[in-house]
Amino acid sequence: MTAAPQKRLYIKTYGCQMNVYDSERMADLLRPLGYCATETPEGADLVVLNTCHIREKAAEKVYSELGRLKPLKAARAREGGAMIIAVAGCVAQAEGAEIMTRQPAVDLVIGPQSYHRLPELIARTHRASGERLAADFATEEKFDALPNERAVSGVSAFLTVQEGCDKFCSFCVVPYTRGAEYSRPAAAIVAEAERLAAKGVREITLLGQNVNAYAGGLSPLIRALARINGLDRIRYTTSHPRDMDEDLIAAHAEVEALMPYLHLPVQAGSDRVLKAMNRGHTADAYLRLIERVRVARPDMALSGDFIVGFPGETEADFQATLAVVAEARYASAFSFKYSRRPGTPGAAMQGQVAEAEKDDRLQRLQALLAAQQAEFNVSCVGRTLPVLFEKPGRHPGQIIGRSPYLQGVHVTAPQSLIGRIAAVAITRAERNSLAGALAHTPVLEPA
Ligand code: 5AD
Ligand code: SF4
Numbered sequence: 001m002t003a004a005p006q007k008r009l010y011i012k013t014y015g016c017q018m019n020v021y022d023s024e025r026m027a028d029l030l031r032p033l034g035y036c037a038t039e040t041p042e043g044a045d046l047v048v049l050n051t052c053h054i055r056e057k058a059a060e061k062v063y064s065e066l067g068r069l070k071p072l073k074a075a076r077a078r079e080g081g082a083m084i085i086a087v088a089g090c091v092a093q094a095e096g097a098e099i100m101t102r103q104p105a106v107d108l109v110i111g112p113q114s115y116h117r118l119p120e121l122i123a124r125t126h127r128a129s130g131e132r133l134a135a136d137f138a139t140e141e142k143f144d145a146l147p148n149e150r151a152v153s154g155v156s157a158f159l160t161v162q163e164g165c166d167k168f169c170s171f172c173v174v175p176y177t178r179g180a181e182y183s184r185p186a187a188a189i190v191a192e193a194e195r196l197a198a199k200g201v202r203e204i205t206l207l208g209q210n211v212n213a214y215a216g217g218l219s220p221l222i223r224a225l226a227r228i229n230g231l232d233r234i235r236y237t238t239s240h241p242r243d244m245d246e247d248l249i250a251a252h253a254e255v256e257a258l259m260p261y262l263h264l265p266v267q268a269g270s271d272r273v274l275k276a277m278n279r280g281h282t283a284d285a286y287l288r289l290i291e292r293v294r295v296a297r298p299d300m301a302l303s304g305d306f307i308v309g310f311p312g313e314t315e316a317d318f319q320a321t322l323a324v325v326a327e328a329r330y331a332s333a334f335s336f337k338y339s340r341r342p343g344t345p346g347a348a349m350q351g352q353v354a355e356a357e358k359d360d361r362l363q364r365l366q367a368l369l370a371a372q373q374a375e376f377n378v379s380c381v382g383r384t385l386p387v388l389f390e391k392p393g394r395h396p397g398q399i400i401g402r403s404p405y406l407q408g409v410h411v412t413a414p415q416s417l418i419g420r421i422a423a424v425a426i427t428r429a430e431r432n433s434l435a436g437a438l439a440h441t442p443v444l445e446p447a
Pocket of ligand 2: 165166175209210
């Protein structure tokens with residue numbers, strides 16, 4: 001690769017893990033052009049905001065950040081430099097050119113399916129002419145255009161296998177911002193995973209808005225990835241209950257590398273609300289599915305997403321959500337107040353719930369979920385768990401890793417264990433993590 005003059009790139013990522021992956025790939029794409037990532041926007045030549053549109057708050061944050069960037073761009077111009085500001089991701093897809101009207105400091109708007117065109121668009125911006133908007137859908141083209149080389153740091157990496165969603169839940173913008181379901185070819189995914197493993201990655205999280213809708217089945221792909229040398233842990237997120245097929249459940253019993261953690265959103269517990277949400281499953285179908293998963297993998301850590309205050313949700317409907325939570329027993333969860341997203345069917349529905357009511361329901365739901373998370377963490381105390389160590393901890397001498405159940409685990413242990421899996425006796429449960437000590441025979445593998 002030629003040594004281009006160094007330019008400073010600042011990327012700020014909002015939202016889901018898919019955006020984290022996309023940001024990494026944008027950095028990979030721009031590296032050959034001489035862009036080096038920096039931690040702060042001051043003095044940057046290129047600022048990319050990789051945005052999220054899923055809830056109103058997420059979208060508004062982008063405009064606040066743009067407001068903060070505007071004076072930095074002016075300062076850079078006074079120094080005789082130029083700061084290109086690009087808005088990428090789902091806000092770009094949803095709002096397009098409107099972003100530049102609302103904040104003229106923005107030079108480029110680039111949707112999630114078009115970021116492979118960043119180098120070209122930047123070149124055009126430099127010439128101060130031509131197209132400044134790229135928000136059309138062509139996922140296949142994007143993956144073909146991305147460089148194979150990935151700058152990986154660390155032992156755990158994300159890998160996008162599927163994008164988009166055809167489910168059209170009535171509250172959700174994803175089918176509009178990310179487009180139709182598209183699955184990458186298995187061969188390309190396996191090749192990318194092999195390159196990651198060769199660079200020392202031990203754990204891969206397969207990403208997709210509907211990852212278990214992966215064409216050809218997610219379980220055959222997982223089984224193929226499990227054969228890669230050095231790849232000890234496989235995870236996937238996010239799954240839809242409708243696509244949880246029997247072989248994927250079986251894989252949880254059969255594939256050692258497949259971690260016992262399942263993010264399976266239910267969103268609500270009332271069948272009436274689930275129907276209005278267009279979820280395509282009932283509360284009972286969800287609970288029976290969880291049961292089957294736990295037959296295959298009794299220690300499965302279950303995670304979920306919840307929305308309170310969907311239009312028309314009554315107190316009785318909300319009680320049904322609490323009842324599903326009580327029965328399903330979550331190890332972790334994400335819960336949100338319904339946010340009215342323009343263009344989605346939910347936004348036009350009768351019976352929008354008052355903000356104060358949503359606040360109250362969210363508090364009650366989160367109290368129950370927090371108690372379940374604490375209970376799950378406490379149930380790990382006294383067990384010995386394999387921990388994949390990722391980085392130094394906050395305190396001297398400490399290192400941090402993850403349990404199979406995705407809990408953070410901190411231990412006083414030599415830094416040389418980073419990148420390795422060791423057995424840890426869990427001694428204490430904290431709110432969001434576990435503490436432990438190296439077990440008597442800690443290292444579970446040859447050096
Ligand atoms: N309002 C609130 N939460 C939402 N989510 C998606 N759309 C909305 C919305 N309009 C939540 C869902 C989804 C998670 C990623 O975000 O719970 O699973
Ligand atoms: Fe959105 Fe529903 Fe698709 Fe998930 S399954 S991305 S909530 S439309």
